[in-house]
Amino acid sequence: MAAQSTGPIWTPSQARIDGSNIARYLQFLRDEYSLKFAHYQQLHQWSINNTAIFWGSLVRFFKLKGSFNLNRIFVENDCFYHCQWFPDSTLNFAENLLYPDNISADENNISTNHNNNNANPDKLAIISCGEDGQRTQLSYLQLREEVTRIAAAMRELGIVKGDRVAGLLPNCSEAVVAMLATTSIGAIWSSCSPDFGHQGVLDRFIQIQPKLLFACNGYHYAGKKIDINEKVHSIANALPELSKLVIIPYLKLDTELDTRLDTQIPANTTASSLDKATVCHWRHFCAALPRSLTFEPVAFSDPLYILYSSGTTGMPKCIVHSVGGTLLQHVKELALHTDVQVDDRIFYYTTCGWMMWNWLISSLSQGATLVLFDGSPFHPHKQILFELANKEKVSIFGASAKYYSACDKAQLRPAQTYELSNLKTMLSTGSTLSHESYDYIYQYIKQDICLSSICGGTDIISCFMLGMPTLPVYRGELQCIGLGMDVAFMNSEDVATTSIPNTQSLTPLTHGKGDLVCRQPFPSMPTGFWQDPGDRKYHNAYFTRFHNIWAHGDYGELTYHYINTPDMLPNAADTQSKPTADIAINDITDICINQVGVIIHGRSDAVLNPGGVRIGTAEIYRQVEKLTVIQESIAIGQKWHDDVRVILFVRLSEGIELDTPLIRQIKQVIRINTTPRHVPAKIIAVTDIPKTISGKIVELAVRNIVHGISVTNQDALANPEALTLFADLAELQCE
Numbered sequence: 113m114a115a116q117s118t119g120p121i122w123t124p125s126q127a128r129i130d131g132s133n134i135a136r137y138l139q140f141l142r143d144e145y146s147l148k149f150a151h152y153q154q155l156h157q158w159s160i161n162n163t164a165i166f167w168g169s170l171v172r173f174f175k176l177k178g179s180f181n182l183n184r185i186f187v188e189n190d191c192f193y194h195c196q197w198f199p200d201s202t203l204n205f206a207e208n209l210l211y212p213d214n215i216s217a218d219e220n221n222i223s224t225n226h227n228n229n230n231a232n233p234d235k236l237a238i239i240s241c242g243e244d245g246q247r248t249q250l251s252y253l254q255l256r257e258e259v260t261r262i263a264a265a266m267r268e269l270g271i272v273k274g275d276r277v278a279g280l281l282p283n284c285s286e287a288v289v290a291m292l293a294t295t296s297i298g299a300i301w302s303s304c305s306p307d308f309g310h311q312g313v314l315d316r317f318i319q320i321q322p323k324l325l326f327a328c329n330g331y332h333y334a335g336k337k338i339d340i341n342e343k344v345h346s347i348a349n350a351l352p353e354l355s356k357l358v359i360i361p362y363l364k365l366d367t368e369l370d371t372r373l374d375t376q377i378p379a380n381t382t383a384s385s386l387d388k389a390t391v392c393h394w395r396h397f398c399a400a401l402p403r404s405l406t407f408e409p410v411a412f413s414d415p416l417y418i419l420y421s422s423g424t425t426g427m428p429k430c431i432v433h434s435v436g437g438t439l440l441q442h443v444k445e446l447a448l449h450t451d452v453q454v455d456d457r458i459f460y461y462t463t464c465g466w467m468m469w470n471w472l473i474s475s476l477s478q479g480a481t482l483v484l485f486d487g488s489p490f491h492p493h494k495q496i497l498f499e500l501a502n503k504e505k506v507s508i509f510g511a512s513a514k515y516y517s518a519c520d521k522a523q524l525r526p527a528q529t530y531e532l533s534n535l536k537t538m539l540s541t542g543s544t545l546s547h548e549s550y551d552y553i554y555q556y557i558k559q560d561i562c563l564s565s566i567c568g569g570t571d572i573i574s575c576f577m578l579g580m581p582t583l584p585v586y587r588g589e590l591q592c593i594g595l596g597m598d599v600a601f602m603n604s605e606d607v608a609t610t611s612i613p614n615t616q617s618l619t620p621l622t623h624g625k626g627d628l629v630c631r632q633p634f635p636s637m638p639t640g641f642w643q644d645p646g647d648r649k650y651h652n653a654y655f656t657r658f659h660n661i662w663a664h665g666d667y668g669e670l671t672y673h674y675i676n677t678p679d680m681l682p683n684a685a686d687t688q689s690k691p692t693a694d695i696a697i698n699d700i701t702d703i704c705i706n707q708v709g710v711i712i713h714g715r716s717d718a719v720l721n722p723g724g725v726r727i728g729t730a731e732i733y734r735q736v737e738k739l740t741v742i743q744e745s746i747a748i749g750q751k752w753h754d755d756v757r758v759i760l761f762v763r764l765s766e767g768i769e770l771d772t773p774l775i776r777q778i779k780q781v782i783r784i785n786t787t788p789r790h791v792p793a794k795i796i797a798v799t800d801i802p803k804t805i806s807g808k809i810v811e812l813a814v815r816n817i818v819h820g821i822s823v824t825n826q827d828a829l830a831n832p833e834a835l836t837l838f839a840d841l842a843e844l845q846c847e
Contacts, residue, residue, distance in 0.1 A: 121587050122561070122562065122584060124581060128581060129582045132582055133447045134582055138155070140169070153706055164185040174213065174477075178204065178207075178409070179203070184201075185197070191660070193650065193655070197413060201412045202410060203439070204296065205416055206407060207296070212476065214478075214479040234251050237252045237482065241485050242284070243485075255288075259292045261402070265400075271297055271299050272297065274415075275299045276323060279304070280306055280328065281303060282305075283464055283484050284360075286326070286394060287469075288482070290326045291303070303465065304316055304317070305466075307463070310347065312423070316430070318350065319428075324355060325347075325351065327340075327347075327359060333487055333488050333491075356392060357391045358391075358397045359393055411435075411436075414435050417433045418642055419470070422808070426824065426825060430641055432639050434639045445574055447478055448580075449580055450578070450579060451537065455480075456507045457507055458507070458510075459508065466570075467570045468541065502532055507537070508538075509539070512541065513542055514807055516549045517546065520548065520552040521743055536561060539579070543809075544712050562579060563579075564590075564591060572664075573636055576594060577592065578590065590709055593710065596635075599629070601621045601627060602620055623669075625668065625669045626667070627663060627716050631661055631662075637662065665715055668712040668713050669711055672705050712728075713727075713729075714728035714729040714731070720758050731790060732790055733745055733747070736781070739777070739778065744801055745761060746814055747760045747792065748761075750818055760796070770796075770797035778792075778795055798837045800831060801814075802830075813835060
């Protein structure tokens with residue numbers, strides 16, 4: 113039997129359900145399509161059984177701006193990634209964010225064709241804060257004016273549809289403005305965080321050859337001022353197609369750069385001179401205010417963003433995401449699954465180098481207010497993010513699972529210090545949110561919230577599994593599979609031993625652990641990889657494990673929750689009720705299942721395989737990190753005597769030593785709560801664990817180092833020096 117929780121730890125009130133966006137969408141389906149659903153699983157099954165109708169209904173329900181042909185929504189193809197979405201439709205991404213249906217500009221101001229009875233030009237669009245205490249804000253009207261200026265300057269520079277514009281920027285309002293101006297023209301936006309190393313940035317931008325680069329002069333982190341002027345100039349010099357570098361003086365510095373702005377720098381003037389482009393100050397670049405902002409209509413599948421894989425195993429892959437697919441998927445996830453509404457203030461702790469930044473910014477499409485923060489999440493004090501949430505009346509708060517774990521380890525108690533009265537939803541992603549973190553959040557942050565662990569990634573710029581404000585929350589589980597996403601778990605070992613070439617004929621797992629797949633195309637899948645003739649890299653990334661099915665690389669299982677009362681079953685006489693087989697999910701035929709959750713046990717490529725038994729690393733982390741003396745851990749499989757043995761590395765709290773009693777305690781906790789196979793053969797203390805820039809531990813890189821394989825692209829890591837801690841360890845050369 114699949115995993116099943118004993119009971120929910122949070123259940124939405126009827127008022128919460130009735131006031132939700134999903135309730136309004138269900139009413140829309142009743143009114144416009146004569147559809148009625150007894151519970152979420154019926155709605156989900158309908159959404160994957162009726163692909164074109166479902167995605168078309170979202171265009172209608174959200175009143176997306178553009179020219180949509182709803183008679184041609186989905187054109188199938190024998191190849192999973194060659195299908196077409198809305199092939200005869202055009203739209204503009206920036207227009208849909210700057211002019212959401214429930215917010216409009218005053219008719220006497222710019223863009224007079226976008227009027228609405230709910231016009232509120234003073235509605236806040238962005239609140240931008242930094243760890244140094246600086247705070248700025250922009251209304252929707254002010255945001256449009258800023259975008260108008262930057263877009264006009266970009267057009268003057270010759271930026272056109274299809275050009276690449278790059279950003280090396282902190283999480284600030286200027287980054288949002290630059291992105292919206294870029295996409296208003298139909299150009300392609302790509303960004304990195306300024307804490308990326310020099311080579312890490314070049315490895316990304318050199319592949320896409322931007323024509324324009326927006327960069328900051330520095331940033332703040334953990335109380336330090338970090339000047340990146342030299343790095344910015346060096347990067348700009350290495351980009352042969354660059355026409356202009358625009359500097360945003362985010363860090364207040366009195367440097368030589370300030371006297372060089374708006375001048376052509378002669379070649380080889382200094383080591384930091386910019387000899388291939390003109391350097392310009394942000395405020396000079398956007399000095400003039402044109403009368404209107406025009407939006408370039410682009411095809412639904414035209415490129416919007418270029419995002420990057422982590423690059424820990426080679427050059428980062430340049431993942432291209434479409435205009436329409438990104439917008440449609442984000443609107444669905446933010447409005448229906450996260451319940452973002454016009455009065456909400458949404459915060460996510462992220463950088464411009466993580467896809468959660470792109471996801472967060474799309475909240476503008478719902479007329480919500482973005483709350484941005486740049487800096488350390490624990491400076492100037494450990495509860496700074498909760499202080500920000502309380503002060504700025506944040507209603508939706510997001511961060512990584514590692515952040516919540518760190519708060520728990522630090523024994524932070526936000527509920528004792530802050531009211532957080534506006535907070536209704538908390539989000540977590542980046543890695544598995546442990547069962548203990550669920551306990552911590554509900555006990556020490558807030559009891560009456562919808563806690564949604566979400567899972568997807570850069571590859572799809574969205575989620576496969578996420579939250580739902582009208583469903584209960586179960587400890588350790590992701591609430592549901594996203595609407596329109598035909599997610600299942602497959603046994604890759606069956607594929608390895610089968611003679612059937614088409615793995616779509618294989619039965620997905622209804623119980624037990626397997627590899628996460630998506631069996632039907634979806635709008636936010638990449639249109640391809642940049643400079644990938646024949647889609648070779650694209651195919652190898654997602655379609656080699658299972659033929660013509662998207663393999664995402666996560667390892668997990670389904671959980672089932674059943675209807676307890678007969679009156680909740682669908683009415684058999686109702687003409688809109690589906691047959692039992694139709695309302696099932698992932699080939700589950702039990703009509704009494706009204707909620708299917710998901711537990712993620714780790715990455716498929718990091719799965720441990722001692723004695724042929726597949727073990728997700730998150731299963732071990734969950735047990736180990738229960739111990740307060742352990743700050744974090746990382747597990748790998750080491751090849752040993754024609755088998756694999758589990759090696760666990762732990763970073764201990766200050767002043768703690770890994771002695772024999774502690775090793776025995778760690779092993780006992782793992783054995784009691786899992787299986788003997790999960791118990792590590794070796795436990796080794798380290799002072800640091802390598803992570804990507806976005807904070808994810810890098811199991812594959814550590815595994816390579818342990819096996820004497822070099823990690824070539826260390827600029828992808830936030831702390832590459834930590835890799836040396838795992839090399840040539842004497843403990844791993846013996847029994």
